[in-house]
Amino acid sequence: xxxxxxxxxxxxxxxxxxxxxxxxxxxxxxxxxxxxxxxxxxxxxxxxxxxxxxxxxxxxxxxxxxxxxxxxxxxxxxxxxxxxxxxxxxxxxxxxxxxxxxxxxxxxxxxxxxxxxxxxxxxxxxxxxxxxxxxxxxxxxxxxxxxxxxxxxxxxxxxxxxxxxxxxxxxxxxxxxxxxxxxxxxxxxxxxxxxxx
Amino acid sequence: xxxxxxxxxxxxxxxxxxxxxxxxxxxxxxxxxxxxxxxxxxxxxxxxxxxxxxxxxxxxxxxxxxxxxxxxxxxxxxxxxxxxxxxxxxxxxxxxxxxxxxxxxx
Numbered sequence: 001x002x003x004x005x006x007x008x009x010x011x012x013x014x015x016x017x018x019x020x021x022x023x024x025x026x027x028x029x030x031x032x033x034x035x036x037x038x039x040x041x042x043x044x045x046x047x048x049x050x051x052x053x054x055x056x057x058x059x060x061x062x063x064x065x066x067x068x069x070x071x072x073x074x075x076x077x078x079x080x081x082x083x084x085x086x087x088x089x090x091x092x093x094x095x096x097x098x099x100x101x102x103x104x105x106x107x108x109x110x111x112x113x114x115x116x117x118x119x120x121x122x123x124x125x126x127x128x129x130x131x132x133x134x135x136x137x138x139x140x141x142x143x144x145x146x147x148x149x150x151x152x153x154x155x156x157x158x159x160x161x162x163x164x165x166x167x168x169x170x171x172x173x174x175x176x177x178x179x180x181x182x183x184x185x186x187x188x189x190x191x192x193x194x195x196x197x
Numbered sequence: 198x199x200x201x202x203x204x205x206x207x208x209x210x211x212x213x214x215x216x217x218x219x220x221x222x223x224x225x226x227x228x229x230x231x232x233x234x235x236x237x238x239x240x241x242x243x244x245x246x247x248x249x250x251x252x253x254x255x256x257x258x259x260x261x262x263x264x265x266x267x268x269x270x271x272x273x274x275x276x277x278x279x280x281x282x283x284x285x286x287x288x289x290x291x292x293x294x295x296x297x298x299x300x301x302x303x
Contacts, residue, residue: 030286066234188254196241196251
């Protein structure tokens with residue numbers, strides 16, 4: 001984009017990091033599809049009393065979904081502020097995004113702990129294996145995203161995330177929104193559809 | 198390779214010349230996402246119309262997916278090749294999911 005501080009001249013007219021990152025996102029889509037289909041195939045394999053509808057707290061998961069969606073809003077406002085060279089504002093939005101990401105991870109840690117004490121472990125059933133693998137990998141992606149955002153905050157100390165760091169903030173934003181998009185699918189397929197009456 | 202002209206002119210991609218969204222647009226999209234999430238939760242209380250509820254949940258989920266991709270990930274305003282790359286990944290992902298699910302049902 002013209003207002004980016006250090007856009008490179010490339011054959012495509014698109015920053016190489018951004019183009020490469022979209023290729024990475026496409027491959028990650030396939031990765032999560034493989035995990036999701038594993039879950040769909042094995043989700044029926046559980047012992048009585050420790051199945052999805054016995055364990056899932058849909059109210060809690062709806063709140064955590066809302067938090068992750070709003071973190072995406074904070075992130076895009078951070079990217080926009082960086083591109084407008086409002087460095088300190090951008091840094092504040094990235095901080096809000098990281099805190100919301102940590103909140104989402106807190107919800108997931110609570111959920112996993114509750115499920116474990118209710119009798120669902122990684123090895124207790126094929127449902128447990130598929131569920132923890134799928135949602136655990138998503139949580140790991142959120143954790144990596146939070147660490148990435150924290151490094152941005154470190155590099156943005158002082159003048160903030162100004163336009164010369166605009167491309168860095170934008171690529172981090174793409175990763176964060178992708179993690180959000182994956183959760184939009186998981187929330188519907190893994191959680192909501194179990195409660196349709 | 199041709200030289201002497203800007204990369205954007207050499208590019209085989211077509212940049213889109215739509216106006217860039219403002220923070221107000223992003224907040225509006227965020228509000229729509231919040232309303233859709235609330236609707237997804239509330240529709241679970243509808244009983245006896247499971248096929249309809251599943252269809253509506255799928256449509257609402259798809260709407261959230263496309264809103265985030267188009268506005269937050271900026272695909273609506275970026276070069277079309279980025280949309281094409283993402284579409285290939287998502288299409289393959291959907292085909293893998295459908296294919297393996299059908300194999301497991303067989």
